[in-house]
Amino acid sequence: MLAASYVNAGNLGVPVAAYVLGDGALVAPIVLFQLLVMAPVAFAVLDGDRHGAGRRVPVRVLLTRPLRNPLTVASLLGLLVAAAGIELPSLLMRPIDLVAAAAVPVALVAYGLSLGGAKDSISLDRDAVLAVLLKTLVQPLVAYSVGRWLLDLEGPALLAPVLLAALPTAQNVYVYAVQYRAARRLARSAVLLSTLLSIPVMIALSGLLA
Numbered sequence: 001m002l003a004a005s006y007v008n009a010g011n012l013g014v015p016v017a018a019y020v021l022g023d024g025a026l027v028a029p030i031v032l033f034q035l036l037v038m039a040p041v042a043f044a045v046l047d048g049d050r051h052g053a054g055r056r057v058p059v060r061v062l063l064t065r066p067l068r069n070p071l072t073v074a075s076l077l078g079l080l081v082a083a084a085g086i087e088l089p090s091l092l093m094r095p096i097d098l099v100a101a102a103a104v105p106v107a108l109v110a111y112g113l114s115l116g117g118a119k120d121s122i123s124l125d126r127d128a129v130l131a132v133l134l135k136t137l138v139q140p141l142v143a144y145s146v147g148r149w150l151l152d153l154e155g156p157a158l159l160a161p162v163l164l165a166a167l168p169t170a171q172n173v174y175v176y177a178v179q180y181r182a183a184r185r186l187a188r189s190a191v192l193l194s195t196l197l198s199i200p201v202m203i204a205l206s207g208l209l210a
Contacts, residue, residue: 002042002176003183003190004134006034007167011104016167020206021160030164035075039176040066046180110178111171114188128189131169135190136197140166140205159209166202168194 007013009030018024044065066072081088115122143165147153153161169190177187 002038002173003128003131003169003187003194005139006038006170006173007135007139007164008170008195009034009164009167011171013164013167016163016202017160020163021156026160027164032079034170035071036079039075040069040072042176043069043072046176046182107171107175111174111188111191114174114178114184115192122192123185123189128186128193131186131190132193132197135169135194136166136201140201155209159206162209163202163205166198166205168198 013027017027174187
């Protein structure tokens with residue numbers, strides 16, 4: 001599910017929104033939705049599978065699982081601090097900034113190492129192909145249908161959601177797969193293949209809808 005829907009809103013979404021759509025803030029709702037809704041739900045499912053899907057889990061444990069995940073907690077705290085307008089002291093923010101600046105390069109290096117570390121690093125099986133097609137073709141088509149026919153959007157207002165929906169699978173999906181030891185080959189394949197396919201798709205969409 002994540003490979004077919006979780007878009008690369010950070011590395012690619014921000015520059016695409018800034019330079020193609022003229023407003024980098026357009027991608028902010030996607031980032032927040034993925035971090036605060038999609039990721040916690042996915043983590044709850046993956047945690048349940050890792051600890052035994054067939055075992056009955058109390059409702060209290062299910063509801064509090066997202067709050068025990070560092071990514072979800074950090075996202076919620078960041079949102080609260082930003083919404084409250086709190087300015088944290090530079091002494092506290094400096095190490096946070098350093099870790100944040102290293103996060104994307106480290107993730108990309110880890111993904112690059114995974115491509116060269118195994119002979120069967122990329123798969124073209126049914127699941128991988130389906131995930132890539134859903135991500136790069138079906139998702140922007142759904143965005144266009146909803147925007148055009150349900151919300152009556154046109155021009156740049158329609159191009160924005162369609163173009164952002166065509167973004168490739170986020171590299172974070174592979175990080176999550178490694179963390180939970182689940183479908184790593186599928187995640188790795190979806191990231192690479194959807195990135196390659198999304199580029200001509202986004203160029204075509206920009207020409208058709210601009």
